[in-house]
Amino acid sequence: MAKFTRLSSEERRAQLIDVGLACLSEGGILHFTVDRICQRAGVSRGLVLHHFGSMAEMLAAVYARIYRDTVPDLGLLPPEARLEALLDGIFAPTAFSRDTLAAWLTLWGQVAVTPALQAEHQRQFRVYQAQVRDAIAAMAEARGRKVEADRLASSLVCLIDGLCLQRCMDPDVISAEAAKAACRDLLAPHLG
Amino acid sequence: MAKFTRLSSEERRAQLIDVGLACLSEGGILHFTVDRICQRAGVSRGLVLHHFGSMAEMLAAVYARIYRDTVPDLGLLPPEARLEALLDGIFAPTAFSRDTLAAWLTLWGQVAVTPALQAEHQRQFRVYQAQVRDAIAAMAEARGRKVEADRLASSLVCLIDGLCLQRCMDPDVISAEAAKAACRDLLAPHLG
DNA sequence: CCTCTTACTGTACGATCATTCAACAAGGAT
DNA sequence: ATCCTTGTTGAATGATCGTACAGTAAGAGG
Helix, strand or coil: CCCCCCCCHHHHHHHHHHHHHHHHHHHHHHHCCHHHHHHHHCCCCHHHHHHHCCHHHHHHHHHHHHHHHHCCCCCCCCHHHHHHHHHHHHCCCCCCCHHHHHHHHHHHHHHCCCHHHHHHHHHHHHHHHHHHHHHHHHHHHHCCCCCCHHHHHHHHHHHHHHHHHHHHHCCCCCCHHHHHHHHHHHHHHHHC | CCCCCCCCHHHHHHHHHHHHHHHHHHHHHHHCCHHHHHHHHCCCCHHHHHHHCCHHHHHHHHHHHHHHHHCCCCCCCCHHHHHHHHHHHHCCCCCCCHHHHHHHHHHHHHHCCCHHHHHHHHHHHHHHHHHHHHHHHHHHHHCCCCCCHHHHHHHHHHHHHHHHHHHHHCCCCCCHHHHHHHHHHHHHHHHC
């Protein structure tokens, strides 16, 4: 019998990212270590840096992963449905759970002090911000309203982040429905 | 000449908290270490744990400090001025700087995974949330409006947090004035 | 000037950290 | 069945981590 099984580079990276995410959720950045991740994944110490080069690079990969898992793709939806789909994705049970949010908070806390992570953040955030802006602009047009889509999108993004923050630090304070309602309330005066 | 100078417990704690805050700003939680803090403060290794007992306790003390430095005391102000004073305090140049915000983000990232910090957060946040609610309620009453002060305060707190988050991760995106405007825009439909 | 409290020093300790690297072997290719 | 690519192992390294603790001395009070 084989002492270990070989996976393709993509498969192994995906598995390690999963484990890394779990470590972040449970213990923050201080638990995001080579030893812990490898032990939990059932592989040897050398494998993480073989696939990612450094822990900072792996952290950036985890950031890209959680971004894709959380922010839905809105491209194919009809204009009036995009905004609601965006909120449904972000405030879905898995994305808006304490575990996922704890990972988000940890990553945010590292963005400003980890160059590799900061670069990944800017890459991901640009796409996200554009999606939110377009969803708002599409809705405004569908309803025949003139809005400052940029400013409104910026406010909505901030509100969403803050809701995630508060939800993570005290889950009882804000439910997913209350979070969606707060977002709609922010937009209502401008979109009707 | 003396080999070292003795300070009162309060003075030394204040100094070490200052240094700890600086370490958090510059390198996140991974730079919040006994060695770094002591070296930077010009004291020996044993002093931190002499005054704080553990690094987790010291982190909680730093959290309490940054909270008090950021959130202004609104008690004595006239009802209509409280909301604006709150925003002025939170978005003041020092509080809304990259350094201070980086420390905030780091601390937030640790709240969910550090019991001592979580306890301190709940203590501080309760007071903060109540201040925001009262400022909103006072303004609503002054203007003769009926509002759901709780929900509105919750939304405002989330928006403020999100603004801090975005500002820290990319200072060019949001100015202090834009942040204040976003907050006023959230409240305007309810408070006029 | 003496005493006493306690702020303070500095070493020691065991654990854990990220990274490097040479050797091994799994499994598709030929 | 053999070769070869490369995913994988595991030990070694040197730095750094938090905490414990026995001893030192500063400086206020008597």
